[in-house]
Amino acid sequence: MDKHEVAFNDLIAQDLKIEPRDWMPEKYRKNLIRQVSQHAHSEIIGMQPEGNWLLRAPSLRAKQVLLAKIQDEAGHGLYLYSVAETLGISRQELVQQLHEGKAKYSSIFNYPTLTWADMGAVGWLVDGAAIVNQVSLQRTSYGPYARSMVRICKEESFHQRQGFEIMVQMAKGTPEQKEMAQDALNRFWEPSLMMFGPHDADSAHSSQSMKWKIKRESNDYLRQKFIDRTVPQIEFLGLTVPDANCKWNEETGHYDHSPFNWDEFWNVVEGNGPCNAERLEHHKKAQSDNAWVREAAYAYAQKTDISAVAQ
Amino acid sequence: MEKGDKVWEVFIQKKAGLAFKHVGNVHGYDKKMAIQNARDLYTRRGEGREIWVVPAEAIVSSPLEQADAFFDPSEDKVYRHPTFYEIPDEVKFI
Numbered sequence: 001m002d003k004h005e006v007a008f009n010d011l012i013a014q015d016l017k018i019e020p021r022d023w024m025p026e027k028y029r030k031n032l033i034r035q036v037s038q039h040a041h042s043e044i045i046g047m048q049p050e051g052n053w054l055l056r057a058p059s060l061r062a063k064q065v066l067l068a069k070i071q072d073e074a075g076h077g078l079y080l081y082s083v084a085e086t087l088g089i090s091r092q093e094l095v096q097q098l099h100e101g102k103a104k105y106s107s108i109f110n111y112p113t114l115t116w117a118d119m120g121a122v123g124w125l126v127d128g129a130a131i132v133n134q135v136s137l138q139r140t141s142y143g144p145y146a147r148s149m150v151r152i153c154k155e156e157s158f159h160q161r162q163g164f165e166i167m168v169q170m171a172k173g174t175p176e177q178k179e180m181a182q183d184a185l186n187r188f189w190e191p192s193l194m195m196f197g198p199h200d201a202d203s204a205h206s207s208q209s210m211k212w213k214i215k216r217e218s219n220d221y222l223r224q225k226f227i228d229r230t231v232p233q234i235e236f237l238g239l240t241v242p243d244a245n246c247k248w249n250e251e252t253g254h255y256d257h258s259p260f261n262w263d264e265f266w267n268v269v270e271g272n273g274p275c276n277a278e279r280l281e282h283h284k285k286a287q288s289d290n291a292w293v294r295e296a297a298y299a300y301a302q303k304t305d306i307s308a309v310a311q
Numbered sequence: 312m313e314k315g316d317k318v319w320e321v322f323i324q325k326k327a328g329l330a331f332k333h334v335g336n337v338h339g340y341d342k343k344m345a346i347q348n349a350r351d352l353y354t355r356r357g358e359g360r361e362i363w364v365v366p367a368e369a370i371v372s373s374p375l376e377q378a379d380a381f382f383d384p385s386e387d388k389v390y391r392h393p394t395f396y397e398i399p400d401e402v403k404f405i
Contacts, residue, residue: 079335
């Protein structure tokens with residue numbers, strides 16, 4: 001082992017952070033780029049299912065809140081692209097990998113948002129699951145990633161609370177509203193739990209990522225934590241957990257759950273979910289529709305900004 | 312990187328009296344766009360009173376490889392710290 005690797009391992013063992021200019025194993029860098037790029041693309045693609053309801057929000061307050069939340073998601077995507085760039089990949093390459101299907105984003109965003117209650121379920125469950133994961137990642141070994149997680153976690157808690165507020169309004173509303181709330185929960189429950197990724201035994205990247213402290217807690221541990229804190233919230237809403245086997249287990253001190261439908265999960269990851277094609281198409285279209293803005297900004301900068309040196 | 316697109320490091324002063332703090336970076340084609348992008352990205356919740364943006368390529372870093380040697384001149388000068396000096400116990404306010 002060369003002296004760089006020894007120094008790197010030592011930093012990891014001491015729970016210290018790796019910074020962009022530090023030496024790191026090529027696999028550590030690659031692993032991180034894969035994880036951070038997937039995280040960034042999820043934030044960006046995640047704007048689409050919510051944007052679907054922006055012009056149909058039921059009140060001005062709801063619309064303002066939803067717009068603010070979507071702006072935050074854009075911001076979070078940008079923080080994360082910045083993190084990936086410190087690892088030596090350009091934003092352009094990241095977007096290109098997304099468009100070519102080489103980079104993934106969270107499969108949850110390949111499900112449609114059919115009713116207003118879905119805005120509640122997405123904020124409460126999808127952002128809720130993301131928060132559990134991101135709180136854990138505040139302790140990740142790569143400094144810029146950890147810092148971006150601290151920032152994101154601070155901003156994200158409003159997302160989950162606004163989602164739950166919608167669920168309360170719907171669940172305590174008319175019978176039709178309550179039915180919509182239950183329906184949204186039914187559709188988003190299992191996909192939200194699968195957001196934590198495959199079981200630890202089947203997770204391709206987990207064990208190395210845990211050794212390098214890129215990930216600090218396992219998929220199954222974080223998933224269980226989310227289930228345990230969410231089931232009482234479902235009970236508060238007077239809704240039913242869409243899993244007959246989801247019961248408190250005195251012995252383990254956790255809620256049990258049925259096996260997940262992993263075939264469906266992998267099918268969506270492979271690109272066959274209800275909205276995969278639409279999400280990517282929309283992103284590509286936005287990128288190409290805006291090409292003239294970038295051209296104009298470039299031309300304007302050339303003429304007006306002395307710091308805009310031609311590259 | 313796309314033609315003309317540049318990275319700018321962003322520093323924010325939260326309140327008068329506080330130091331500017333590095334918060335991250337933004338992409339932008341010129342100064343004005345960089346400042347506006349920095350505002351939208353880093354001050355959505357009133358975190359800022361003033362923003363600086365600096366082209367990332369203008370930042371000069373100290374060497375990391377020989378960091379020990381680079382900072383060495385300060386290592387052995389304990390007399391730069393107040394605790395180096397012996398002051399009789401009965402003397403106050405010093």
